[in-house]
Amino acid sequence: MSSTNANHAPSTVPASVPVNVYKTxxxxxVPVFGFPVVTPFFIVLVGLAVIAFLLTSYREVVGLGPxxxxxxxxxxxxxxxxxxxxxxxxxxGAFAVGIAxxxxxxxxxxxxxxxxxxxxxxxYACGLCLLGVDVGxxxxxxxxxxxxxxxxxxxxxxxxxxxxxxxxxxxxxENIPPVLERLWHFDARWRPNVERVEHALHYFFPFIIAxxxxxxxxxxxxxxxLMLLAGDRVHPLWQSPFLxxxxxxxxxxxxxxxxxxxxxxxxxxxxxxxxxxxxxxAARITAWLIFGWMAIRLLAVLxxxxxxxxxxxxxxxGIFWVEMILIGYGGWMLLQSLKTHKFxxxxxxxxxxxxxxxxxxxxxxxxxxxxxxxxIYFPSTIELxxxxxxxAVGIAxxxxxxxxxxxxxxxxxDWRDMAAxxxxxxxxxxxxxxxxxxxxxxxxxxxxxR
Amino acid sequence: xxxxxxxLITNIGKAGVPVAVAMTMSTxxxxxxxxxxxxxxxxxxxxxxxxxxxxxxxxxxxxxxAANDTPPDTxxxxxxxxxxxxxxxxxxxxxxxxxxxxxxxxxxKRQCMHCFDPGxxxxxxxxxxxxxxxxxxVRWDGGKCIGCRYCTISCPYSVPRFQWAGINPVITKxxxxxxxxxxxxxxxxxxxxxxxxxxFGPRTVLLLEAKRRIKNNPGRYYQDRVYGETxxxxxxxxxxxxxxxxxxxxxxxxxxxVPSKSLRWxxxxxxxxxxxxxxxxxxxxxxxxxxxxxxxxxxEQEKETGLRAQL
Numbered sequence: 001m002s003s004t005n006a007n008h009a010p011s012t013v014p015a016s017v018p019v020n021v022y023k024t025x026x027x028x029x030v031p032v033f034g035f036p037v038v039t040p041f042f043i044v045l046v047g048l049a050v051i052a053f054l055l056t057s058y059r060e061v062v063g064l065g066p067x068x069x070x071x072x073x074x075x076x077x078x079x080x081x082x083x084x085x086x087x088x089x090x091x092x093g094a095f096a097v098g099i100a101x102x103x104x105x106x107x108x109x110x111x112x113x114x115x116x117x118x119x120x121x122x123x124y125a126c127g128l129c130l131l132g133v134d135v136g137x138x139x140x141x142x143x144x145x146x147x148x149x150x151x152x153x154x155x156x157x158x159x160x161x162x163x164x165x166x167x168x169x170x171x172x173x174e175n176i177p178p179v180l181e182r183l184w185h186f187d188a189r190w191r192p193n194v195e196r197v198e199h200a201l202h203y204f205f206p207f208i209i210a211x212x213x214x215x216x217x218x219x220x221x222x223x224x225x226l227m228l229l230a231g232d233r234v235h236p237l238w239q240s241p242f243l244x245x246x247x248x249x250x251x252x253x254x255x256x257x258x259x260x261x262x263x264x265x266x267x268x269x270x271x272x273x274x275x276x277x278x279x280x281x282a283a284r285i286t287a288w289l290i291f292g293w294m295a296i297r298l299l300a301v302l303x304x305x306x307x308x309x310x311x312x313x314x315x316x317x318g319i320f321w322v323e324m325i326l327i328g329y330g331g332w333m334l335l336q337s338l339k340t341h342k343f344x345x346x347x348x349x350x351x352x353x354x355x356x357x358x359x360x361x362x363x364x365x366x367x368x369x370x371x372x373x374x375x376i377y378f379p380s381t382i383e384l385x386x387x388x389x390x391x392a393v394g395i396a397x398x399x400x401x402x403x404x405x406x407x408x409x410x411x412x413x414d415w416r417d418m419a420a421x422x423x424x425x426x427x428x429x430x431x432x433x434x435x436x437x438x439x440x441x442x443x444x445x446x447x448x449x450r
Numbered sequence: 451x452x453x454x455x456x457x458l459i460t461n462i463g464k465a466g467v468p469v470a471v472a473m474t475m476s477t478x479x480x481x482x483x484x485x486x487x488x489x490x491x492x493x494x495x496x497x498x499x500x501x502x503x504x505x506x507x508x509x510x511x512x513x514x515x516a517a518n519d520t521p522p523d524t525x526x527x528x529x530x531x532x533x534x535x536x537x538x539x540x541x542x543x544x545x546x547x548x549x550x551x552x553x554x555x556x557x558x559k560r561q562c563m564h565c566f567d568p569g570x571x572x573x574x575x576x577x578x579x580x581x582x583x584x585x586x587x588v589r590w591d592g593g594k595c596i597g598c599r600y601c602t603i604s605c606p607y608s609v610p611r612f613q614w615a616g617i618n619p620v621i622t623k624x625x626x627x628x629x630x631x632x633x634x635x636x637x638x639x640x641x642x643x644x645x646x647x648x649x650f651g652p653r654t655v656l657l658l659e660a661k662r663r664i665k666n667n668p669g670r671y672y673q674d675r676v677y678g679e680t681x682x683x684x685x686x687x688x689x690x691x692x693x694x695x696x697x698x699x700x701x702x703x704x705x706x707x708v709p710s711k712s713l714r715w716x717x718x719x720x721x722x723x724x725x726x727x728x729x730x731x732x733x734x735x736x737x738x739x740x741x742x743x744x745x746x747x748x749x750e751q752e753k754e755t756g757l758r759a760q761l
Contacts, residue, residue, distance in 0.1 A: 027755075028757065028760060029760055060617070061617060062616075062617075063614060063615040063616045063619060064612075064614050064619070065615045066614075070614070071614070072536075072611055072612070075599035075600075075603055076603065102737050102741070103733065103740070105740055107744070107747075110744065135597045135598050136595075136597020136598075136599070136612060136613075136619040137592070137596050138597070140578075140593065140594055143576040143594055144576075149576050149577060150576065150577075151571075151573075151574055151575055151577050153572065153713055153716060153717050153720065154572060154573050154575050154600075155713070155716060156573055156574070156575040156600045157574075157575035158720075159575075160575050160596070160598070161575075177760070184758070185758075198761075202761065206737040206738040207734055209733075209741070210734040214729055214730045214733060222716075225716050226603075227603075228712035228713065228716075229573050229603065229604035229712055229713070230603050230604065231712065233603075241715065244716070371603075372608070406760065412755055415757055
């Protein structure tokens, strides 16, 4: 019976009981089953996406000025500074968690990899699509295909080339395995072909993965280098030669927050058991990334001689302290959660440090950017709606993907539960033998109690 | 013992490590990296604007509009051409600095400075903004511009302007009337100035003229200095003024250009692409080993559980 299985955990965790009493071990990605794809929340997301799509076509006709709050002083609005600069950093899980798992050999983190890869792909895809809406002359983007036309030392060229190459080649290929897996399970006749593709993919995998770490390291740092050319127009608390390094660092700890935090949230929503061993490891890495990052941040401020600016009574000092306190307190909560094993502490730690990191990534381009005495920028309603719509597309796609493909980690028992669930709910599967998941072929467990 | 193909490739790769490091390090010691990489125009021309002579008649503004075929900006009251700042119709503008304490006031003419090492050109991803090889004018190529508006941020003088309305937006900035120069005509603004406050000529001649004025009028000019002689690595448009340059919107940027100051490490790290290539090779080596181990574990688990391995 399932109760004898050490891997099995109750599907719900009472809030009053500390989570770590359950010896749950994530071993396998299992699709979310038993929950409908179309929910009220999903419909709201689709509605937002549709509104954004309609407004985008309006923007394409009338231009940027009538639709956005951007102006001659603030040439960049939230589409670039939030949806691209901030959200691709938050969605850099494929980069940061991947390096921890594949390069530094944190083997247990492999269970989070599919979440990391999916969130990264969606963050980058939505960000790049919105970038296409944001730029004024997107039809000239084909120049990205001609390297002799790149201005190689421009941070912008670096971002434009690296980001599009990364999202369309290594990140895309890294996300193929769950799709192939689904095809493999779907129909036995497809298996030889699927296996052939998988074989080829696995052969090139080290080269793809390495590229998937090199390129984000390059473009996430170049996103920081973008503001170096703005010189004194970026407040001294932010402007520093360390900006590229700090931008990569922020992407690293924020993306851990994104991957581990959203995995925890998914487990809560879809009633999955949590593997505290994996989550503890992620929290420990995140906490030390945060403290290391804060040390470099303070060093950058000191070297720049801007420490006194932090103690002025103005909004820049305020933003600086809000950032530092959010990030630092988040890191401290993560360390606390390693001792107390409280879900709430750990989740809040991820949430606070992510919000702080987002604020940090947002400041140099917007909040701490001082282009002139009377310069002011506030996003217009349409601009906000489009930005929200592109985030909504990402979340909606995520909700569909975790239900169609094996993304979320779970104990092995959950895979068997899924098979049992579908066999019970959809009897035609046993007649036709055609089923997305749970069709085990020859290796169907023979244990009659299952 | 025969060398296998794998060994050969590995050894070549190992030999590449010191080469890559050397290629990167070779640029660290070099102080004049910028001078080597930014080509100097063969015959730089420019403007000399003497703010102490300008009477603020704004004839140059409308001459600029006429020369560039842009409509006058009457957005203020619908009657007068009175732009507040440079904008998509206005490549050249006269502003007034008038301090409230009644000390010396001054007009100032703002347009592109045509830097020797322009921030906008350094930042432009696909070389849509470029420096003319002969005249050194900073020009814009609409066939390459993606409209990212990075030039509006990377220009230390905040000159380039993006057209906010319309389906085919352009970047507008003073191009030193390059279309007139090829016909042997002077830029629009210099052809109408009634007092000779702005003159056109080869930069060397303009610089001599500016220094002559400083010499002949001791104490007249701020710091007895020509703005643009060395500022931001040297600009082709030169300024003389009675009031501090910063009051006229010309920031003190120092003799080193903004791109060479701020992108120094960017350039070193990416020189010859040696360091990224080295990093990539290292990553592949480590990951290959780890992928093998991971696959093995996955297949063992597959045998154990009877469920297909997930990689």
